[in-house]
Amino acid sequence: MLSLKKYLTEGLLQFTILLSLIGVRVDVDTYLTSQLPPLREIILGPSSAYTQTQFHNLRNTLDGYGVHPKSIDLDNYFTARRLLSQVRALDRFQVPTTEVNAWLVHRDPEGSVSGSQPSSGLALESSSGLQDVTGPDNGVRESETEQGFSEDLEDLGAVAPPVSGDLTKEDIDLIDILWRQDIDLGAGREIFDYSHRQKEQDVDKDPQDGAEQEDTWSGEGAEALARNLLVDGETGESFPAQVPGGEDQTALSLEECLRLLEATCPFGENAEFPADISSITEAVPSESEPPGLQNNLLSPLLTGTDSPFDLEQQWQDLMSIMEMQAMEVNTSANEILYSTPPGDPLSTNYSLAPNTPINQNVSLHQASLGGCSQDFSLFSPEVESLPVASSSTLLPLVPSNSTSLNSTFGSTNLAGLFFPPQLNGTANDTAGPELPDPLGGLLDEAMLDEISLMDLAIEEGFNPVQASQLEEEFDSDSGLSLDSSHSPSSLSSSEGSSSSSSSSSSSSSSSSSSSSSSSASSSFSEEGAVGYSSDSETLDLEEAEGAVGYQPEYSKFCRMSYQDPSQLSCLPYLEHVGHNHTYNMAPSALDSADLPPPSALKKGSKEKQADFLDKQMSRDEHRARAMKIPFTNDKIINLPVEEFNELLSKYQLSEAQLSLIRDIRRRGKNKMAAQNCRKRKLDTILNLERDVEDLQRDKARLLREKVEFLRSLRQMKQKVQSLYQEVFGRLRDENGRPYSPSQYALQYAGDGSVLLIPRTLADQQARRQERKPKDRRK
DNA sequence: GGCCAATGTCATGTT
DNA sequence: TAAACATGACATTGG
Numbered sequence: 022m023l024s025l026k027k028y029l030t031e032g033l034l035q036f037t038i039l040l041s042l043i044g045v046r047v048d049v050d051t052y053l054t055s056q057l058p059p060l061r062e063i064i065l066g067p068s069s070a071y072t073q074t075q076f077h078n079l080r081n082t083l084d085g086y087g088v089h090p091k092s093i094d095l096d097n098y099f100t101a102r103r104l105l106s107q108v109r110a111l112d113r114f115q116v117p118t119t120e121v122n123a124w125l126v127h128r129d130p131e132g133s134v135s136g137s138q139p140s141s142g143l144a145l146e147s148s149s150g151l152q153d154v155t156g157p158d159n160g161v162r163e164s165e166t167e168q169g170f171s172e173d174l175e176d177l178g179a180v181a182p183p184v185s186g187d188l189t190k191e192d193i194d195l196i197d198i199l200w201r202q203d204i205d206l207g208a209g210r211e212i213f214d215y216s217h218r219q220k221e222q223d224v225d226k227d228p229q230d231g232a233e234q235e236d237t238w239s240g241e242g243a244e245a246l247a248r249n250l251l252v253d254g255e256t257g258e259s260f261p262a263q264v265p266g267g268e269d270q271t272a273l274s275l276e277e278c279l280r281l282l283e284a285t286c287p288f289g290e291n292a293e294f295p296a297d298i299s300s301i302t303e304a305v306p307s308e309s310e311p312p313g314l315q316n317n318l319l320s321p322l323l324t325g326t327d328s329p330f331d332l333e334q335q336w337q338d339l340m341s342i343m344e345m346q347a348m349e350v351n352t353s354a355n356e357i358l359y360s361t362p363p364g365d366p367l368s369t370n371y372s373l374a375p376n377t378p379i380n381q382n383v384s385l386h387q388a389s390l391g392g393c394s395q396d397f398s399l400f401s402p403e404v405e406s407l408p409v410a411s412s413s414t415l416l417p418l419v420p421s422n423s424t425s426l427n428s429t430f431g432s433t434n435l436a437g438l439f440f441p442p443q444l445n446g447t448a449n450d451t452a453g454p455e456l457p458d459p460l461g462g463l464l465d466e467a468m469l470d471e472i473s474l475m476d477l478a479i480e481e482g483f484n485p486v487q488a489s490q491l492e493e494e495f496d497s498d499s500g501l502s503l504d505s506s507h508s509p510s511s512l513s514s515s516e517g518s519s520s521s522s523s524s525s526s527s528s529s530s531s532s533s534s535s536s537s538s539s540s541a542s543s544s545f546s547e548e549g550a551v552g553y554s555s556d557s558e559t560l561d562l563e564e565a566e567g568a569v570g571y572q573p574e575y576s577k578f579c580r581m582s583y584q585d586p587s588q589l590s591c592l593p594y595l596e597h598v599g600h601n602h603t604y605n606m607a608p609s610a611l612d613s614a615d616l617p618p619p620s621a622l623k624k625g626s627k628e629k630q631a632d633f634l635d636k637q638m639s640r641d642e643h644r645a646r647a648m649k650i651p652f653t654n655d656k657i658i659n660l661p662v663e664e665f666n667e668l669l670s671k672y673q674l675s676e677a678q679l680s681l682i683r684d685i686r687r688r689g690k691n692k693m694a695a696q697n698c699r700k701r702k703l704d705t706i707l708n709l710e711r712d713v714e715d716l717q718r719d720k721a722r723l724l725r726e727k728v729e730f731l732r733s734l735r736q737m738k739q740k741v742q743s744l745y746q747e748v749f750g751r752l753r754d755e756n757g758r759p760y761s762p763s764q765y766a767l768q769y770a771g772d773g774s775v776l777l778i779p780r781t782l783a784d785q786q787a788r789r790q791e792r793k794p795k796d797r798r799k
Numbered sequence: 800g801g802c803c804a805a806t807g808t809c810a811t812g813t814t
Numbered sequence: 815t816a817a818a819c820a821t822g823a824c825a826t827t828g829g
Contacts, residue, residue, distance in 0.1 A: 662817060662818085690818070691809080692808080693819095694819055694820060696807095697820080698819090699806090699821095
């Protein structure tokens with residue numbers, strides 16, 4: 022709850038208030054107290070971990086906005102952007118407003134990112150945010166929008182009829198203004214400051230200052246809206262002069278709502294905004310169709326049967342677009358966007374490649390049916406195929422203790438096993454195991470060996486019930502995916518694990534040797550060194566793909582960087598890995614190395630680059646430069662001792678310089694050693710982890726096999742029992758009377774013949790055979 | 800301001 | 815014995 026409060030910032034509150042004012046019920050408590058994890062996860066969407074990544078991206082790409090990652094305004098920024106994106110998505114997909122409202126309220130910054138769960142909020146937000154940066158120039162976009170957006174509405178099932186040809190010049194001007202407003206950084210940034218915005222709102226509420234803007238919006242509602250709008254001096258955007266009163270709540274259209282929201286979040290997507298505004302203006306005839314709007318607004322997504330699309334279709338569209346927007350960020354978005362033929366509405370409006378497959382079905386189902394799908398994963402086909410009755414029916418076979426089972430399996434007197442007590446009369450503890458074995462030749466030797474193995478397992482504390490429970494447990498553990506039968510590659514992966522251990526260790530040694538002998542850059546290029554973060558990504562990828570086994574390629578990604586961190590910084594996504602620890606640096610050295618000359622106030626690009634390199638330099642590099650060491654730290658560290666001494670002898674170095682050089686060499690070597698050590702540790706841990714997984718997989722497989730054996734054994738026993746009863750029941754003495762089971766028993770002879778012997782004799786033979794295994798054990 | 804992961808550094812032991 | 819390497823422990827930094 023506390024974390025949620027953090028996100029109930031001003032923009033969010035304003036939006037919530039607006040929604041409530043226009044009649045949408047905002048039942049925050051219901052949502053907050055909702056104990057439905059799937060819904061929560063769907064709504065929560067991104068986690069802080071994900072947004073952390075976005076910090077990097079946004080900081081790198083949205084420098085113009087100047088939003089510091091730690092700035093409290095960043096929350097407003099993300100919230101507002103997400104709100105805007107979702108509101109804009111409303112007209113395209115007819116997502117009810119109430120659903121958007123729920124997303125807002127439920128956003129939890131501490132929620133975990135789930136790759137399989139569709140995090141709609143941030144997906145839109147991040148992709149759009151980056152899209153802003155990579156966005157094309159206005160001119161191209163303008164033409165694209167004019168051509169395509171109205172068709173988009175038609176194709177996406179917008180409510181209003183297509184109006185592509187009805188765009189007035191005012192509309193186009195408005196679009197242009199809004200684009201500039203989005204691009205314009207000056208005013209928008211200020212609005213994110215809460216106090217500043219508060220002041221602005223105060224000013225806006227001042228009727229004296231209420232310079233009303235000329236209404237440039239199309240549609241009937243625009244006039245009414247214009248009365249309440251003020252003009253942003255810098256962007257030309259309309260701001261709400263005052264919040265509509267309670268009587269006019271229902272009259273506030275979605276368009277007005279969007280504009281109000283837009284006023285609070287000037288960082289909105291400029292890529293699609295004009296089209297969206299027009300789309301909402303025309304696609305949602307808010308005032309002319311109040312009942313429909315109300316219905317749309319009040320009908321949550323899960324019950325949206327009135328929507329032009331069914332629920333699944335909406336989710337699929339939404340998710341596909343979000344993913345494709347994300348893809349677009351990573352690829353050359355502009356080319357995709359503007360090489361798209363205008364006839365393809367989807368790709369035109371959403372900057373999508375026309376042929377990009379929409380394959381979010383699974384994710385969408387997980388989104389809408391999250392809880393169920395998770396639960397379903399517990400019931401793997403194998404578990405379901407394992408009948409519940411089998412566990413229960415196995416129960417009679419479960420020995421009360423290990424010795425009884427031993428005697429059961431060891432005894433060859435099947436009559437004592439199969440006959441019910443009332444039938445054979447030998448079901449007492451003493452007589453039963455000692456009965457002779459009439460059907461001893463029925464069981465295969467190999468099967469008996471397996472059964473004896475099962476005995477060992479049982480003696481270790483496992484019984485069939487536990488085995489079945491464990492089996493179910495392992496099977497249900499989708500994360501481990503221990504069921505070998507489920508994944509065809511499990512055995513091979515297990516083999517790969519053992520081989521990978523050697524491979525990783527060998528590669529480890531090779532990497533360390535190369536790192537010590539070769540230059541840093543070469544080691545970097547050869548090893549493709551990345552930090553631990555990439556390791557985790559690789560692991561996540563493996564888990565996401567369901568591949569439990571060790572991937573030999575893993576060690577390649579597991580290599581640590583042995584080179585100067587500054588080289589890592591060349592890779593933007595690894596910037597956070599290459600820390601520049603310049604602590605403990607002597608102030609003099611720092612000063613002499615870092616302080617720019619006074620003339621450096623006007624920095625050129627080269628100077629900036631030099632500054633950047635300076636910052637990337639390590640502490641020892643700074644020291645070496647300060648002490649005017651005439652060779653590079655690479656040489657100092659990596660040269661062999663002889664060459665190193667030779668190098669030192671070539672120069673006239675002071676004692677302080679020599680001391681520093683030796684320190685640099687020692688520290689540099691130790692640094693590499695520490696990196697090697699940590700890499701080895703990590704490799705060891707990971708290998709152990711995989712070994713554990715392999716062992717667990719083997720254990721689960723053995724338990725499954727045991728259950729299967731017990732099941733087949735039970736079936737065989739039943740068959741033998743029925744046959745025994747049938748044969749015994751057909752036997753007649755001289756007088757034509759049946760033999761008494763308490764006095765006679767059937768016994769298989771060694772040659773396969775069946776003998777009818779007295780029970781006492783059978784008991785004696787059973788005792789003898791029971792002694793033999795005991796003697797063997799002794 | 801605390802937590803955590805990544806990294807650097809030192810001391811010490813081992814090869 | 816010196817050099818290189820390994821490793822635990824601690825410090826620092828940035829998110």
